[in-house]
Amino acid sequence: MPVFLAIKEISYSKGRFLLIALIVALITTLVLFIAALAEGLGSGNREYIQKLNGELIAIQEKVDLSVAASQIGRSKMSEIRRIKGVSDVGQVGFAAGTIIFADGRKSLDIALVGVEPGHPGEPEVQTGRPLGRDRSSEAIVDANVVTQGKVKLGDTITIKVIQGTDEELYDLKVIGISDGRKYQLRPGSIFVPYLEWDKIRPQATQNIGQGELVSNIIAIKLDDPSDWKNIANTIQANVSKIQVVDRKTAYEAFPGYSQQQSTLDTQRYFTFFISVLVIGGFFQIQTLQKVAQVGMLKAVGASNFTVVIASLTQIITINALGVLFGTLGTLALARAIPPNVPVVFVGQSVLTAIVSLLMIGPVGGLVSVWVLLKVEPLTALGLAQ
Amino acid sequence: MREALIAEGITKIYGEGAGAVTAVDRVSFAIQPGEFVALVGPSGSGKTTMLAIAAGLLSPSFGKITIAGQDLQAMSERKRTRFRGSSIGFSFQANNLVPYLNVQENVELMLRLNHKLDRKGRQRAIELLTRLGLGERLRSYPGQLSGGQQQRVAIARALIHEPSVVLADEPTASLDTSRANQVVATFAELIHEQKRAGIMVTHDLRMCKYVDRVVQMMDGKVSQILTERQAIDALANLYVTIDEGRQAV
Known part of the structure; x- marks a missing residue:
């Protein structure tokens, strides 16, 4: 009715x-x-942090979780690795770069991410192969670089970075393609071996680590992901001058996020x-x-x-x-x-x-x-x- | 024969204390099945209030209404609503029909409310509407009908579910004389034929010629009851005589 x-x-x-x-x-x-x-x-x-293959992220202490300001030396990474429950660690560094195209197409801004081949931080590739050696002119590009830059597997791309006041160009060979891994609203991301990244990144902050290889964050993979709270506390208690947080806390602290x-x-x-x-x-x-x-x-x-x-x-x-x-x-x-x-x-x-x-x-x-x-x-x- | 409707000492008082107004004052009457009664009187005489009480739409301050042997005041609000749907038929002065239902659906609404809509019910609805001269308008919507046609649909709706009591509030208010006569004549015919107890509230005394009894109200009280055919017809012809007199002048 x-x-x-x-x-x-x-x-x-x-x-x-x-x-x-x-x-x-x-x-x-x-x-x-x-x-x-x-x-x-x-x-x-x-996206990059959310999909990171490590449950915890170590950031320098007293920088208010600012990834860009954070500087962590390689020795800290070794200390973290020795803590029980930590499966693997990897240095990750972020920089801004631009892919320029020889055929006059509009250049594409990207996040230039330095990762350690085979360690947390390196994205899984969907086609191609993972990064091989620590020092080589090769790169994994994310799906956004493929769709927006029309980049294919096997292409050689040219990255422009500012070093000091000079523009420097680097050629990188695309050996792998990952899913979308955007970082801090850069239209695409490319991943290069850490030592290579350290060479081509903008160098204004070159000497802060005083010779030691410095990264922005350390990605930490755990044996038992569900125990992340305890292990984060253990790491913080045993390694000085770092703060350990989960991925969500890390990206929620991004500027403006x-x-x-x-x-x-x-x-x-x-x-x-x-x-x-x-x-x-x-x-x-x-x-x-x-x-x-x-x-x-x-x-x-x-x-x-x-x-x-x-x-x-x-x-x-x-x-x-x-x-x-x-x-x-x-x-x-x-x-x-x-x-x-x-x-x-x-x-x-x-x-x-x-x-x-x-x-x-x-x-x-x-x-x-x-x-x-x-x-x-x-x-x-x-x-x- | 058992009465279809009994009103006993119905009194309705609005307000309290010094400001209290007695709208209906100790009104009693009984109506047999097949009997058609007109409730007449000037505005403010309490006839519509009396109708509302008889219909179970308003509770009296004192007194008792019995329809088909059931005491309306003894029922819960919910039960009274259901009782109205099953045992009382209504025709109102205005806003009679559901605008988005066609003629047949408006009539069938009463069967639907009582969960009695079947093929036989539909057939009866069509027959009743045909009898009322609306056989060609079954699919029309109320907005497409004249006032007289709408009133006839309302009459069909008031009768279709075979109620004990049929109540009509000013059924001729918006009709001209010939249509008014036609509508009330058919209404009376159906009430007599189907043995319903009918009450019609009207200010149009000419319509009294179709009823069996006239209950005249004044200031909430019954002032006069006419049961003799002659007396009723005399009342009904009062206006006719005056009208003819006017025309002669």
Whole structure:
């Protein structure tokens, strides 16, 4: 009975209901894009650290977890390796570089990451082979370099870095391709053997380690990943002047990362709030217009249950329809977006967004329910108590 | 024969103390199945309030309404709502029909409410609507119908579920004379034929010629009850005579 009434009314006033479904669809698109942007920007920032094949990260003490400011000598790495529960360690250094193309294509900014071949920090390759020797002019590039720079396995790429005040060019042979491993919003990443990296990186900070090979962080792989908290404490207690954190803590401390995510979250919550008001408001006005009709229905014997469920069925149906339209529309749009735009339509955030959008219907309908319950059947006779 | 509706000492008082208003004052009557009663009186006489109480839409301050042997006041709100759906038929002055249901669906609504919508029920709905001259408009929506047609749909809805009591509030309010006569005549015919107890609230005394009894109210009290055919017709013709008099002048 209630579902019958709900469907009859929707099909009778198709235009009006379609219009509100379209508004929901647009809101859905907006929310999904914000979610995708949060996902895209977030992952562009943290992707390398998030996928790192080591559970813990050692950073220099008293630098507020700033990877760029952190300097850790190779001797610390040896000390960490000796601690029980540590399976393997690897020095990782980050620098900025640019791939330039001989054919005049636009150059591509990349994160130039120094990793130790065969040790934590080196990404797994999907095609090609891992880095071989410590000192060789070869590199693993991530999937973003492939899509955006049209780089292929076996190509020789030219990296431009600034050393002091001079531009230096280095040729590297692409021997492996990894999945996406963006770091701090550089459009792509390339990975070179640590000693090679130490040679080609910008050299303004050359002498700080006083001869010792220095890296930004040390990636630590554990025997038992679930025991990371204890081992992190043990390392910190035994090795001086370092701080050991898990990957999440590390990337959340990236400059602007948390602020960016919370800004986008705020936008998302506001959009949700606005949509609850829009949907709730629309249906409430519609309900108020139907007071006489609802009074008549109650007078002839329709229960509160019937009128409330009829109304909620409508709201939920129209809202779900709008979310469906919006999701399909967004998926279609997403295909048309160039790869360098940081929107990513996967991940939990998009799913969460869709589920929350589906909740808007029932939540927005609560006001209407209240109105419906208050309608007196007596209004059918033009009387009111 | 057992009465379909009994009103005993119905009193409705609004407010308290010095500001209290007695809208209905000790009204009693009983209606037999197959009997059609008009409730008339000037505005403010309490006739609509009395109708609302008889319909179980409003609780009296004192008194008792019994429909088909059941005491309305003894029921819970939920049960009373269900009872209205099963044992009372309604026709209202305005907002009678559900705008998004077609003529047939509006009538079938009462069967649907009672979980009695089957092939036989549909057939009866169609027959009843055909009888009321709406056989060609089964698929029309209320918005596409004239006032008279809408009122006839409401009558069909009031009767389809075979209620004990049928209540009509000003069924002719928005109709011209010939349509008003047509609607009430058919209504009376069906009430007599199907043995329902009918109450019609009206301010149009001409419509009294179709009823068996007239209960006249004034200031909340029953001021006069007419049961003689002659007396009723005299009342109904009062306006006709005046109208003719006007035309003569």
